[in-house]
Amino acid sequence: MTRTVRARTLEPPALEPIVLPRRSRTDDGGMKILITGAGGQIGTDLLPLLVARGDTVTVFDLSARPASCPSEVEWVRGDITYAAEVNTVVARARPHRILHLAAILSAAGEGVPHRAYRVNMDGTHNVLEAARLFEVEQVFFTSTIAAFGPGLAQPVGDDVPLRPTTMYGITKVAGELLGEYYERAFGIDFRGVRFPGLINAGIPGGGTSDYALFMYVDGMRKGRYESFCRPDSRIPFMYMPDAIRAMLELMDAPKEELRRSIYNIAAIHPTAQEIANAVKARLPEAQLTFVSDPRRQAILDSWPDALDDSNARRDWGWKHEYDLDAMSDDLIAKLRQLVGAPA
Numbered sequence: 001m002t003r004t005v006r007a008r009t010l011e012p013p014a015l016e017p018i019v020l021p022r023r024s025r026t027d028d029g030g031m032k033i034l035i036t037g038a039g040g041q042i043g044t045d046l047l048p049l050l051v052a053r054g055d056t057v058t059v060f061d062l063s064a065r066p067a068s069c070p071s072e073v074e075w076v077r078g079d080i081t082y083a084a085e086v087n088t089v090v091a092r093a094r095p096h097r098i099l100h101l102a103a104i105l106s107a108a109g110e111g112v113p114h115r116a117y118r119v120n121m122d123g124t125h126n127v128l129e130a131a132r133l134f135e136v137e138q139v140f141f142t143s144t145i146a147a148f149g150p151g152l153a154q155p156v157g158d159d160v161p162l163r164p165t166t167m168y169g170i171t172k173v174a175g176e177l178l179g180e181y182y183e184r185a186f187g188i189d190f191r192g193v194r195f196p197g198l199i200n201a202g203i204p205g206g207g208t209s210d211y212a213l214f215m216y217v218d219g220m221r222k223g224r225y226e227s228f229c230r231p232d233s234r235i236p237f238m239y240m241p242d243a244i245r246a247m248l249e250l251m252d253a254p255k256e257e258l259r260r261s262i263y264n265i266a267a268i269h270p271t272a273q274e275i276a277n278a279v280k281a282r283l284p285e286a287q288l289t290f291v292s293d294p295r296r297q298a299i300l301d302s303w304p305d306a307l308d309d310s311n312a313r314r315d316w317g318w319k320h321e322y323d324l325d326a327m328s329d330d331l332i333a334k335l336r337q338l339v340g341a342p343a
C-alpha cells in the first residue's frame with residue numbers, strides 16, 4: 001500500500017503580531033532605565049542619582065541586591081550571556097533606555113579570556129537584540145581606554161586605529177562597532193563614552209587600573225599597599241562623580257548635536273607615584289610601595305598616557321570637575337566615614 005506524504009510547506013507560518021505592553025513616562029516625567037551590571041563599581045554611586053532625578057530603574061545583574069541599593073530600584077538577578085533572560089527582563093521592564101555596564105574588566109578578563117568573550121561580546125549582542133525586539137529608544141555603552149593599543153601619539157584622540165591587546169579591549173571595540181551597526185540598521189540611538197580608570201570609594205573588581213583606588217582604600221584601612229606597577233606608570237583616570245555626570249549628560253544630550261556615537265572623556269593622568277604622593281599628603285602613615293607585575297604592567301603600558309576629549313567638550317559640553325587634589329580630598333573624607341576613622 002502506498003502512502004502520500006505532503007511536503008512540508010516552505011512558507012513561514014503566519015504569526016500573530018506581538019503586542020508590547022504600553023510604555024509611559026513616569027508621573028514626574030522620568031525615564032524607565034534598565035541597567036545591566038549595576039552591582040559593580042559604577043552602579044553603587046549611579047543608582048541613587050537616577051532615583052533622585054525621578055527615573056524608574058530596573059537592574060539586571062548576576063549578583064544579589066546589595067544593602068546600599070535604594071528601595072525604589074527593582075533588582076532582577078540574571079545572566080547577560082543568556083538571550084532569553086535578557087529578553088525577559090527587557091520585555092517586563094519596557095525601558096526607554098538601557099545603560100549597559102555589565103562586563104568583565106581587563107585583569108579578570110586575562111584570567112578567563114573565554115568567559116570575558118562570552119560576557120562582553122554575547123552580553124552586548126543580547127542587549128542590542130533585546131533593544132531591537134522591544135523598541136528601546138537608547139542603548140548607552142561604557143567603553144574604555146582599553147580599546148586602544150600601544151604606540152599611539154599622545155594625547156590619544158577618538159579616531160585613531162584601535163589595536164587593543166587584551167580580550168577586554170577587543171570586546172569593547174567590537175561592542176562599539178556592533179552598537180553603531182544596530183543604530184544604522186535598526187535606528188537604535190546608540191551612544192557611549194570611553195572611560196579612563198575610575199576611582200571611587202568602593203572596592204573595584206578585576207581592573208588593571210585598580211592600583212590607584214587601592215592606594216587610597218588600603219592606605220586607609222590597612223596602612224599599606226603594594227602597587228603592581230612601576231611608579232612612572234601613567235594612564236588616564238577619573239573620579240566617579242565626574243564619570244557619572246558624564247553618563248547622565250551624554251544620555252540626555254540632544255541627538256542632533258552629537259557628531260559621533262562613542263566619545264573619549266578625560267580628566268586627570270597622574271603617574272602612580274603622583275597618586276601615591278597625593279595619598280601620602282593626606283595619610284602620612286601609609287606605606288605605599290611598588291613591585292611591578294609583568295603581565296599587568298604590559299597592559300598598563302599598552303594604554304594611553306592621556307586622552308584627547310575635545311569632541312566631547314565641543315558636542316555636549318563635557319568638562320571634568322575633579323583634579324587629583326580635589327579628588328583626593330573628597331575620597332579620603334568619604335573613606336574616613338566608611339571605615340569610621342577619625343579625621
Ligand code: AKB
Nearest residue numbers: 105106144207208209
Ligand atoms: C580596567 O582596568 O580594566 C578598567 C578600565 C580601564 O576600563 N578600569
